[in-house]
Amino acid sequence: MNKNHSLQTKIIEWVIRTALKHLQENEAMNIHLDPELESLIQSQLNTHQYQSPEQVLEAALKLLIASQQQKAQASQSPWDILEELAGTIEAPDDWSAERDRYLYGTPKRNSNHE
Incomplete structure (x- = not known):
């Protein structure tokens, strides 16, 4: 991690902590930074x-x-990611049976020959 990235992270974390503190106290937000951050x-x-x-x-x-x-x-396992995505992608009802048609443009299968 380069120096600018770690410094940016330091700024962001401080701003978030300060903002949350002031929001919880319902105060106006005045941010005072050390000279390096300024x-x-x-x-x-x-x-x-x-x-x-x-x-x-x-x-x-x-x-x-x-x-x-x-x-x-x-930090998530691939299975966790797949579980989160399950049901989020819309596809035709016959996607499984007609996958070659949708992927490669082959003619539609006759439903009697499955």
Whole structure:
């Protein structure tokens, strides 16, 4: 893991903890960062990819969420993943019997010769 990624993760985790704390206390959110984190946010603003510190933090939060989802999926067994996907893919009722037709374009089978 490179230095920027670990620093981004550090920012994201801190922001989430702080946000949750303030939301639970029903307070306005003021975020105070150490100079290293402020510098990182400023460097992202200097790329002109983001127009505000809030956009940088939002992007960082989205990266954290995606990273956590990937880690959760990576820790699942293939059977768990298949179980989650079961019933989520729509297909014709005769998919099993007519798989060659759908996969390779072969003529439809006569239902009497199965």
